[in-house]
Amino acid sequence: MIGEFFKGLFLMIWKVVTDQPDPKVEFVSVFPATIQPIISVLLSIVPIIMVFASLFALTTLLERKGLGRIQNRLGPNRVGPFGLFQPVADGLKMLTKEDIVPHSADKLIHFLAPIVLLVPTLLAYAVLPFGQNMVPIDMDAGILFFFAVGASTELSIFMAGWSSRNKYSLLGAMRAIAQMISYEIPLIISSVTVIMIAGSLSLVEIVDKQSGYHFGFLPHWNVFTPWGLAGFIIFLIASLAESNRSPFDIPEAESEIIAGHLTEYSGFKYALFFLAEYLGMFAVSGLAVTLFLGGWRAPLPFLEIVPSYIWFLLKLMGLVCLFIWIRGTLPRLRVDQLLNFAWKFMLPMSLINLFVAAIWHFTSVWNFRGAGLGRWLLCAAMIAVPYVWLGRTLIGNKKITHRTYRFAN
Amino acid sequence: MISDAPGQMGMTSESASQVPLPEGAGQSNYTVIPKTSAEGTSEGELLEVAMGPQHPSTHGVFRMDVVLDGEHVVKLKPVFGYLHRNHEQIAESTTYLGSMPYTDRLDYLCSMTNNWAYALSVEKLAGLQPPERAEYIRIITAELTRLVNHTCLVGFLLQDMGALGTPLMYAFRERELILDLFEALSGSRMMYNYMRFGGCRVDLSADWIEQAKQVVDGYSRFLDEFEKLLTENEILVSRTQGVGVLTVKLAINASITGPMLRASGVNYDIRKVDKYGIYDRFDFRIPLGDHGDVYDRYMIRVLEMRESVKILNQALRDIPAGPIMDPKAKIRGFRPKAGEAYGRIEGPKGELGFYLISDGSPNPYRYRVRPPSLINLTVLEDMCLGETVADVVIILGSVDIVLGEVDR
Secondary structure, X not given: OHHHXXXXXXXXXXXXXXXXXXXXXXXXXXXXXXXXXXXXXXXXXXXXXXXXXXXXXXXXXXXHHHHHHHOOXXXXXXXXXXXXXXXXXXXXXXXXXXXXXXXXXXXXXXXXXXXXXXXXXXXXXXXXXXXXXXXXXXXXXXXXXXXXXXXXXXXXXXXXXXXXXXXXXXXXXXXXXXXXXXXXHHHHHHHXXXXXXXXXXXXXXXXXXXXXXXXXXXXXXXXXXXXXXXXXXXXXXXXXXHOOOOOOOHHHOHHHHOOHHHOOOOHHHHHHHHHHHHHHHHHHHHHHHHHHOOOOOOOOHHHHHOOHHHHHHHHHHHHHHHHHHHHHHOOOOXXXXXXXXXXXXXXXXXXXXXXXXXXXXXXXXXXXXXXXXXXXXXXXXXXXXXXXXXXXXXXXXXXXXXXXXXXXX | OXXXXXXXXXXXXXXXXXXXXXXXXXXXXXXXXXXXXXXXXXXXXXXXXXXXXXXXXXXXXXXXXXXXXXXXXXXXXXXXXXXXXXXXXXXXXXXXXXXXXXXXXXXXXXXXXHHHHHHHHHHHHHXXXXXXXXXXXXXXXXXXXXXXXXXXHXXXXXXXXXXXXXXXXHHHXXXXXXXXXXXXXXXXXXXXXXXXXXXXXXXXXXXHHHHHHHHHHHHHHHHXXXXXXXXXXXXXXXXXXXXXXXXXXXXXHOOOOOHHHHHOOOOOOHHHHOOOOOHHHOOOOEEEOOOXXXXXXXHHHXXXXXXXXXXXXXXXXXXXXXXXXXXXXXXXXXXXXXXXXXXEEEEOOEEEEEEEEEOOOOOOOEEEEEOHHHHHHOOHHHHHOOOXXXXXXXXXXXXXXXXXXXXX
């Protein structure tokens, strides 16, 4: 029994590391049949929580270090070698802080808001394929599930803002609702293009459709098509807004409304919000990787010997680093400009992109000479022309001018 | 969840409930003002928010009582005085020289110009004339101070705009170089206490001038880099153009001075009008804006920094040798004869003036500061009405206040 247990355990770890199918089978069969499903579920859930929680800790450090370098300073370097234990110190500090609830707050909702944010965020990981044989649930409507649970973050932020009984919280919640609902639409429409081309709502299927290479080196990722590139950029901008990251950090704009809906949160509840925000960012980056960047697939054929989950994590961290870079560089938009951008630019662009994806799909039957290039150029032009035109009108409305200045002697 | 019923929770909750709560605690802390249309029908509610004194972007202990209609400002009342520390009264009860270090604390980013303005008015009162070299030193330190102030202002403005401190840190990097120069000169990084009536406290060394030349040369490169990153940035431009417009008429009526006035298009710079010190010997221009919005105020400051670099290059080139104190000046037993004087300079924030009345005793009979920060702040409501909360913050940032000077 003990021998079988360890044999199964080592076999499972070996299979996970070497990227083989069904790693859990031998280990689960060691247990009595009645508890096998529970063990199987735990074996899926615990690694997700552990891996992404430690990734969160590392990302906070990476973000502070990266922002430090961008801002001409060193970043945290006191706790442990190179400041590596800074997340531990932060976590301990958060846990030992007093949990303050405002006297006039709605205490039940104030308490529930961080939980309502964290639970759906973790649920969204259930459908993401992290590696070749690593998907917790291969659901047929995976992407639909992802957006359905993702939509509950708006509810949580409004709960937090309303229940705190603080004016800044309320202002932050109002801004968050306006922003997140506006950006949810381009986010979903830009991923619908991928669904149309792949012909499936299952994320595993979508990754499978992106296998193979053009000319032996250029992977079949969606981002290398005109509609895919446009969709990827729209998706990235919308996901920045969805995860309240700079330059769309309007709901928690520090210099304007202190911390928005987080103003009245302290201690571990604040830490939960923080955790959920980063987990949400990872989830949405993971979805971007899955939809547009080929998921866990290697970028070049000879790199396929590297295990698939490493490629997934590398792509994910690449996007996270991009988010950190943007955060360190750009000032914040104003609420009305943000909404104008969402409704007057992002939404029309994503609808046009949907149309272009349809054209791409139907022109795939072309078989004359130079059909591939012609199809590529047609679709690229159909995106580029509205991009320029919509961008012009967006700027034209704002009456922005290049100014010259007089000098008096 | 804390229940008010006794006995349900542990000791802490019970002992907490015995502490008498202040009046109104536990009830709604919203001040909700009903909003009615012209016909008298209800159109929703207005929200009154006290922004400050602990707000992160009010540049110190300053409060704005804002009435909001959604995100838009309907009413704004600036409230200050949290930092009031009896500056004028203290100065009246100490000697003339005794309040020189105290002027450092007015606008703590620009101690050199505060010193100069005070020294200038005492010199008018006592009839002193600083020697040539001291005048040059004053102009060099004042223009370096202007660089420090304007650089920090641009950094803070971008901070208020949400750029997360990146421009601010680069601004501070350049400020450090100038602070090093000031430290070498006066022994202190912020509170210089450098000017004296009839001259300056210590002389510049040749090394210092060489180092200052290097800093000034590096500054125009820094400004080019700064402008390349910021001035054409689309978010910055769309956030600032057309926001917080100050009309020429209002600016003149409210006696606004400094870069704010010039951003509205009024050609008024005391360096040109009064020609105090030896400013008439230098070749520099006054940049003027046409719109009077936040973008113009930002650009005027950037352009003024370039002109300051020009003045500094000329001054560091031409500085003569010689004494740095008027031989008539007395440090001990300084008693100007009875009379009054008003000395003013073009500080980085606007017209900084000191009004003094002497009755022949060692301390002034009346001592009054004309603080540009405070007077420029008076038009805040006019600029903010109809704008959003996000704009209020950057409009305040573009006014350029230091609370040490506003409250005194």
